Amino acid sequence: MPAYALTKLLNIDHPVLQAPMAGGITSPGFVADVSNFGMLGSIASGYLSLAQVDRFIDQVQAQTTAPFSVNIFVDYDDYGQVSLTKPKEIIQIEADLGLDVDDCFIIPPPPSMRNLIALLIDRKVPIVSTTFGLLRDEDVAALKQAGIILMTTINAVDEIDDALRTQDSDILMYQNAHAGGHKGGFSDDGHSDVIAFCAAMRRHPDKPFIMAGGIVTRDDIEQALKQGFAGVQIGTAFLATKQSAASQAYKQSIIDATDAHATISTTSITGKSARGLKNHLAQLAFKYNMGFPHLHYATAPLRKHAKAIENPDYQSLWAGTGVTRINEIPELHDYMQSLVK
Structure with a gap:
């Protein structure tokens, strides 16, 4: 058409x-x-x-x-409002960065x-x-x-x-x-x-x-x-x-992404497959991936902190392959x- x-x-x-x-x-x-x-x-x-x-x-x-x-x-799932424990990998990163946040997180309905x-x-x-x-x-x-x-x-x-x-x-x-x-x-x-x-x-x-x-x-x-x-x-x-x-x-990070392999598909940020720029968070290996939307909310405080201090390592840097141009x-x-x- x-x-x-x-x-x-x-x-x-x-x-x-x-x-x-x-x-x-x-x-x-x-x-x-x-x-x-x-x-x-x-x-x-x-x-x-x-x-x-x-x-x-x-x-x-x-x-x-x-x-x-x-x-x-x-x-159409009804999650209710539940409180869960963050993955150990996220808790460790937050501790290494000096974040004083709860080891639990809430999934809002x-x-x-x-x-x-x-x-x-x-x-x-x-x-x-x-x-x-x-x-x-x-x-x-x-x-x-x-x-x-x-x-x-x-x-x-x-x-x-x-x-x-x-x-x-x-x-x-x-x-x-x-x-x-x-x-x-x-x-x-x-x-x-x-x-x-x-x-x-x-x-x-x-x-x-x-x-x-x-x-x-x-x-x-x-x-x-x-x-x-x-x-x-x-x-x-x-x-x-x-x-x-x-x-x-x-x-x-978008401007700096000139390599053809600058982006990857990852489930390590929200639990659902998504393409973004390579960084520490996107390449983080979980022993157990909680899936979406659970991991989205589990990583949210870390990503918010990283954005506030302009640290690209732990932000969700969503980007397509056209980023190199x-x-x-x-x-x-x-x-x-x-x-x-």
Whole structure:
């Protein structure tokens, strides 16, 4: 499907989506600026309470009348609020760094999917994207009834038919192996390579597909469009702008990443597979990996401390393989302008 079909569907000027990066990397002003430019700004609701999501949406809507999306982690499990003991490896690192923190951590209960869906409908969010799972039939129906555009993240060819059948997806987001951050699909399948995915994509000419992973420049966008994608999603290059809330150590690590093997896929930060820059935390070996979201909250105090003191060794430095082609930290507007010249 051509790019103009995507821009018409989303009511945007340029077929470029800002990746929904959770963890406080983007602010409401950042998201609004992307949307005001004519691209699609994205709110990441992951790890936020219902009140925090509501406040984020409110602040974005106060700064733009342009479309934006909200990304949700699809999770119907009821964790409750539980307190657990941190892995010994994390406790030892915290002790070595002189942190005076508890050896236990709390997993806060996430918003129920029902309440989150109801909030998005109530706030008239125009576009919703999903990560990590498939929505239940009743939630898909509620979003569709509200006229909300639904975008599903997939990693593999075999996920296409499942997404279309169960989600009635308006848009499919193909996140390839080059993408930074968490592997966002809903199956245990690995990443399909681009050639195989493009062949499968052509069997659905009426459905817009978006490429995510390894997109940094205007030339990258043009290449994706030539391959048949209707648009692209960009993450790493957006967080490597002056307006992102990434730490200076994080941004400097991006600039310093010139080696082709600068990034790795790791489960050692949140318990779920994600691609980021190599550092001590990403390469930490656990005797027992607690999994997601447990390890995310177990490592949170360490990562917060590392960010505060500008220590890149123990931050979550999510980045895609395109990081090697980022050699400056531009103004957000200047970067977006470079994509549309």
